[in-house]
Amino acid sequence: MPLTSRRLRAALLATASVTLVAATLPAPEPLGIGDRLFPHLGNPGYDVLSYDIALVYKGRNTEPLDAVTTIDARTTAPLERINLDFARGTVRSVEVNGRDTEFATAGEDLVVDAPSGLPAGVPLRITVRHTSDPSGDQSVGGWVRTADGLAMANQADAAHRVFPSNDHPADKAYFTFRVTAPKDLTVVAGGLPTGKQDHAGTTTWTYRSGHPMATELAQVSIGRSAVRRRTGPGGLPVRDVVPAADREKLEPWLKKTPAQLDWMEKQVGPYPFETYGLLVADTRTGFELETQTLSLFERSLFTGTGYPEWYVESVMVHELAHQWFGDSVSPGSWSDLWLNEGHATWYEARYAEEHAKKPMERRMREAYAASDSWRAAGGPPARPDVPTPDHKISLFRPIVYDGSALVLYALREEIGEAAFDRLERTWVRAHRNGSATTRQFTALASRIAGQDLTGFFDGWLYGKKTPPMPGHPDWRSGTPRSATAGKGPARATKPE
Structure with missing residues (x-):
């Protein structure tokens, strides 16, 4: 095809967020795996095994990074075209199994020609040379x-604004990051370091994950950072990444992590990954985030004066608990989000009860009082309302936090502490390194409890009204006395 024709097609098919150099596929269309909340997220026909993502950062955080993303996958169905999620950058070229191929965009999909067609069950390597643009709207x-x-901060559907991917937690994969940055900067990513190579004026840092990871949990930090190292339970490497100027100021908080790890292991079993630590970033996101092995925190949480010590510690435990619930065991669909956030909130509240004398029962009674209003505003825990397209983070509503921890409280009251403890430990062990669904959780709960809990879960997870609380017939759902009772000072955030 003549070059002028290729440019014409690129101009016609390119969207405002992704610029194309070449595009010849007829009528590309966005696909998805059928997630009720994000219908165009993820793509059918292949299973990603690993990502190898090379990034070149030139020193300014508003300029696009040069990038090469290599995806190793296996087809699960015959493919004539391959859809990838990608929404912010310039695509320069695409190779499929070593051959240059043509590409186009449709919505937030990069649509790639599969040369000669691909049968099911064969290896697939896709190499995309592109830019990764950090200059857009951070919200x-x-x-x-x-x-x-x-x-x-890629949750829930934003990893494809950084790199081409199958951007859904149902398709987890291993990750390698190779990041080149100016010598005066430090790069840290999820997983463990596997190499560091100096060049004239730059350094390339390489990190690999030791376990499969959802795209929304990937993390890369580039900055003038100090890396603080210590040891957790069983010799676990703990590394924290903080602004270099704050290394001493933050140390009283950072040194709490090994004991928090020990506490969580006593609740649910061994820590599931190869390392853990905090990434403290000097930025304003409005939330903290459980990125795998390196949880993201705003600097102001630790350096501000508005939060008591017990509250900050409980937020730290919330993100730590996610390493089991949400990271190691990822949601099969985004409607299963309650399993992530309900459990993280549950252990956050239990930690506050044990370490700061903040009664769990009081917090759950306050949540019960608000539960009907939360359900009316955002849907029931396991069938949340679809987030608004211009504010997708609105998915993270009170019903998936304290409203879902309330479900776990009711379950423990229904089946007893011993069965509930077995359920928690069995759940994270049985589904480690995978993705799991609400149906799998409820089936496991019924099996361990030795009773059919279908009716119980139907009401608590899907009902428009909150069912009666087992063991507490006097609890009423109405106007809560305090929206933040038992939680500490209100934080205008998505409290991940």
């Missing part, structure tokens, strides 16, 4: 600009 996620560099 929609993806790259987060910090005072001295960049970090990632």
Whole structure:
């Protein structure tokens, strides 16, 4: 095809968010795996095994990074075209199994020709040369600009604003990040370091995950950072990444992590990954985030004066608990989000009860009082309302936090503490490194409890009204006495 024709097609098919160099596929269309809340997220026909993502950061956090994303996958159905989620950058070229191929965009999909067609069950390697643009609206996620560099906040549907991917937690994969940055900056990513190579004026840092990871949990930090190292239970490497100027100021908080790890292991079993730590970023996101092995926190949580110590510690435990619930065991669909946030809130509240004398029962009674209004505003825990297209983070509503922890409280009251403890430990062990659904959780609960809990879960997870609380017939759902009772000072955030 003549070059002028290729440019014409690129101009016609390119969207405002992704610029194309070449495009010849007829009538590309966005696909998805049928998620009720994000219908165009994820793509059918293949299973990603690994991502290898090379990034070149030139020192300014508003300029696009040069990038090469290599995806190793296996087809699960015959494919003539391959859809990838990608929504912010310039695509320069695409190869499929070593051959240059043509591409186009449709919505937030990069649509790639599969040369000669691909049968089911064969290896697939896709190499995309592109840019990764951090200059857009941070409120929609993806790259987060910090005072001295960049970090990632990809939940729920924003990883594809950073790199081409199958951007749904049902398709987890291993990750390798190779990041080149100026010598005076430090790069840290999820997983463990596997190499560091100096060049003239730059350094390339390589990190690999030791376990499969959902795209929304990927993390890369670039900045003038200090890396603080210590040891957790069983010799677990703990590393924290903080602004270099704050290394001493933050140390009283950072040193709490090993004991918190020990506490969580006593609740649900061994920590599921190869390392853990906090990434403290000098930025304003409005939330904290459980990125795998390196949880993202706003600097102001630790350096501000508005939060008591017990509250900050409970937020730290919330993100730590996610490493089991949401990271190691990821949601099969985004309607299963309650399993992530309900459990993280549950252990946050239990920790506050044990370490700061903040009664769990009081907090759950307050949540019960608000539960009907939460359900009316955002849907029931396991069938949340679809988030608004211009504010997708609105999915993270009170019903998936304290409203879902309330479900777990009711379940423990229904089946007893011993069965509930077995359920929690069995759940994270049985589904480690995978994705799981609400149906699987409820089936496991019935099996461990030795009773059919279908009716119980139907009401608590899907009902428009909150069912009666087992063991507490006097509890009423109405106007709560205090929206934040038992939680500490209100934080205008998505309290991940």
